[in-house]
Amino acid sequence: MRHLSVFRLVVAATFLLVAVALAVPWARVPAISFLCFGLAALGLTVLMRAGQVSFGHAMYAAIGGYTVAFLARRFPGADALLLALAGVLASAVCGAVVSVFLSRYRGIFFGMLNLGISMVLVSLIGKLYTHTGGTDGLRFERPTMLGMTLSRGDFEIAMLVLVVVLALAALWLVQRYFDSAAGQLLAAIKTNETRLEYIGVSARRVLVQGYVVSAALVGLSGVLLALVQGLVTPEAGHWLRSGEYVFIAILGGSATAVGAFLGAAVFEIIKLTAAAYFTNAWQSLLGATLIAVLFFAPDGLMAARRARRKDVSS
Amino acid sequence: MSLPAPSLYGEPLLRTEGLTLKFGGITAADAIDFALQPGERLAVIGANGAGKTTFINICTGYIRPTHGKVFLAGRDITTLGPRQIARLGVGRSFQLPQLFQDHTVRQCLELGAVGRAGRASWFKPLAQSVDQKAVTEMLELVELQAHADERVTALPEGHRKLLDVAIALMLQPRLVIMDEPTSGVASEEKHAVMNTLMRALDERNVTSWFVEHDTDIVLKYATRVAAWIDGRIAADGKPEDVFADPVVRREVLGSK
Numbered sequence: 001m002r003h004l005s006v007f008r009l010v011v012a013a014t015f016l017l018v019a020v021a022l023a024v025p026w027a028r029v030p031a032i033s034f035l036c037f038g039l040a041a042l043g044l045t046v047l048m049r050a051g052q053v054s055f056g057h058a059m060y061a062a063i064g065g066y067t068v069a070f071l072a073r074r075f076p077g078a079d080a081l082l083l084a085l086a087g088v089l090a091s092a093v094c095g096a097v098v099s100v101f102l103s104r105y106r107g108i109f110f111g112m113l114n115l116g117i118s119m120v121l122v123s124l125i126g127k128l129y130t131h132t133g134g135t136d137g138l139r140f141e142r143p144t145m146l147g148m149t150l151s152r153g154d155f156e157i158a159m160l161v162l163v164v165v166l167a168l169a170a171l172w173l174v175q176r177y178f179d180s181a182a183g184q185l186l187a188a189i190k191t192n193e194t195r196l197e198y199i200g201v202s203a204r205r206v207l208v209q210g211y212v213v214s215a216a217l218v219g220l221s222g223v224l225l226a227l228v229q230g231l232v233t234p235e236a237g238h239w240l241r242s243g244e245y246v247f248i249a250i251l252g253g254s255a256t257a258v259g260a261f262l263g264a265a266v267f268e269i270i271k272l273t274a275a276a277y278f279t280n281a282w283q284s285l286l287g288a289t290l291i292a293v294l295f296f297a298p299d300g301l302m303a304a305r306r307a308r309r310k311d312v313s314s
Numbered sequence: 315m316s317l318p319a320p321s322l323y324g325e326p327l328l329r330t331e332g333l334t335l336k337f338g339g340i341t342a343a344d345a346i347d348f349a350l351q352p353g354e355r356l357a358v359i360g361a362n363g364a365g366k367t368t369f370i371n372i373c374t375g376y377i378r379p380t381h382g383k384v385f386l387a388g389r390d391i392t393t394l395g396p397r398q399i400a401r402l403g404v405g406r407s408f409q410l411p412q413l414f415q416d417h418t419v420r421q422c423l424e425l426g427a428v429g430r431a432g433r434a435s436w437f438k439p440l441a442q443s444v445d446q447k448a449v450t451e452m453l454e455l456v457e458l459q460a461h462a463d464e465r466v467t468a469l470p471e472g473h474r475k476l477l478d479v480a481i482a483l484m485l486q487p488r489l490v491i492m493d494e495p496t497s498g499v500a501s502e503e504k505h506a507v508m509n510t511l512m513r514a515l516d517e518r519n520v521t522s523w524f525v526e527h528d529t530d531i532v533l534k535y536a537t538r539v540a541a542w543i544d545g546r547i548a549a550d551g552k553p554e555d556v557f558a559d560p561v562v563r564r565e566v567l568g569s570k
Contacts, residue, residue, distance in 0.1 A: 177437075179439045180434070180437055180438055180443065181424075181425075181435045181436075182435060183436075184417070184425060184440045187414075187417075188417070191415045192412055192414050194412050195413065196429075197396045197400070198396050199425065199482075199484070199485060200429040200430070201428070
C-alpha cells in the first residue's frame with residue numbers, strides 16, 4: 001500500500017515536472033538542477049543509511065564534471081552519453097580509492113576527512129590554472145546527443161529527458177539496494193558493527209560498497225550539471241555545495257530513497273521563494289527550515305509522513 | 315612452554331597454549347593452557363574482573379594476546395579476527411545482547427543467514443535472498459516465532475538473550491560461546507531461558523561454553539566447570555569437584 005502511494009506520487013510529480021518544464025522554457029534548467037541536487041542528495045542518503053555523513057562529497061560532482069570537460073575538450077566529437085558514462089566511472093573509481101582509506105573511520109572523523117580531501121582537491125583545481133582554467137573553470141562545446149547535433153533549446157529538452165530518466169532509474173535501483181540483503185547489511189553498520197563482524201561480515205567492505213554507490217550518484221549529478229551548462233567550475237566541489245547536499249539529505253531523511261528528491265524539491269522551493277521575497281535573507285530561511293525539520297521530523301520528511309500514517313492506522 | 319595433557323578424545327575443538335594478555339600493569343590472562351573437547355558444556359565462573367570475558371574476546375579474535383596461541387580443531391587462529399573466526403564455526407553471544415536494533419527478530423536471523431552465505435544480493439529483498447525455512451526453524455528452535463516481526467528494541471531481556479544466541483546459531487557453528495546468557499533476566503525466567511538455549515544447542519550438536527554467576531544454573535546445565543581467579547584457571551573439572559575446591563569456595567563463591 002505504501003509503495004503504491006509513493007509510486008503514484010513519483011509518477012504524478014514526474015508528469016507535472018516534465019509538463020511544466022516543456023511549457024515554460026526558463027523552468028528547464030531549474031528543473032534539471034533540482035533533479036541533479038536530488039541525485040547528489042540520494043548519494044548522501046546511501047551513507048546516512050550506514051549512519052555516516054560526508055561533508056566533502058561534492059568533490060565527486062567536481063570529479064565527474066571535470067572529467068566531462070577534459071574529455072569534451074580533448075575529443076570534440078564525443079557524445080554526451082559517452083562523456084556522462086566516463087564522468088560517472090571516474091567518480092566511482094575515485095570513490096573506491098578514497099573509501100579504502102576512509103572506511104576505517106566513523107562519525108565525525110569520517111565526515112571531516114571527506115571534507116579535508118575535498119578541500120585539497122578543490123584548491124588544486126583552483127591552482128592548476130593551465131589544466132583546469134583555475135577558478136574560471138572549463139568551458140566546452142555542446143556535445144552531440146546520441147549522434148545528433150542539437151540547438152541549445154533542443155539540447156536542454158534532451159538533457160531534461162535524460163535527467164528525468166536517470167533520476168527515476170537511480171531512485172528505483174537505490175530503493176532496491178536499500179531493501180536488498182546488501183543494503184540491509186549497510187543499515188546494520190549504523191546499529192551494530194560488532195555483531196556484523198561476529199556474523200562473518202566485513203563492515204569495511206560493506207561501507208566501501210555503499211561509498212562507491214554514493215560517489216557514483218554524486219558524480220552523476222555533477223556530470224549532468226556540467227553537460228547542461230557546458231561549464232564546470234571549482235564551485236561544483238566546494239564544501240558549501242557539500243553542505244547543501246547534506247542539508248537536502250537530512251530534509252528528506254534516509255527512510256526511503258524518494259526522500260532525497262522530496263528534500264531537493266523543498267530546497268529548490270525555499271531558494272526560489274527566498275530569491276523572490278527575501279533576497280538578503282535566504283540563508284536564514286534555509287537555517288530556520290533545518291531547525292524546524294530537526295525538531296519536528298528528525299528522521300526526515302519521508303519518515304515523518306510514514307510515522308503519521310502509522311499513528312492513524314493503529 | 316608446557317603442552318596441555320594429551321586428550322583421550324583426540325584433537326580438542328578449542329585449545330590455548332600459554333595464553334597471556336597484559337595491559338597497563340594488569341595481567342588479564344596469565345599463561346592459560348586450556349582445552350575444550352567436542353560435546354562439552356563448560357561453565358566458566360569467577361568474580362567480576364577475573365578475566366572471563368577477556369578470555370572469550372581473545373579466543374574469538376576481538377583482542378590479540380600478548381603471548382600464546384589459540385587453536386581451533388588444530389588450526390592456529392591466534393592472528394585471525396572475529397570475522398574469520400566466526401566463519402570457521404565459532405559463534406558468540408554477549409553479556410549485553412548485540413542485536414540490530416533497527417531490524418525485526420526475523421530480519422536479525424536473516425542477516426545471520428546472509429553472513430553464513432558469505433555473499434549478499436544487491437537486488438533481491440533481504441527476505442527473498444535467504445532460505446526462509448532455516449529462519450523459521452531457528453525461530454521455532456528458540457521459541458521466538460510469536461515475536462518474529464517485532465522490532466528487537468521491543469523485546470524483553472530474556473528474548474533478547476535468546477535472539478543473541480540464535481543469530482550466532484544461524485552461522486551453523488561448531489562452538490558457541492555465551493557471555494552470561496542469563497544476566498539481566500528475571501530470576502524466575504532464568505531456567506526457562508537456559509532450558510531453551512541448551513535444547514537448541516543439543517539439537518544442533520553444538521559444543522558450548524558459558525559464563526555464569528548463578529550456582530544452581532551451573533550445577534544443572536554444565537558438564538564441566540572452570541573457575542577463573544585473577545586471569546588464571548584456578549580449578550577445572552566436574553562441577554561438584556570444582557565447587558568443593560577450598561580456593562574456589564573462598565575466592566569465587568565467597569563462602570567459608
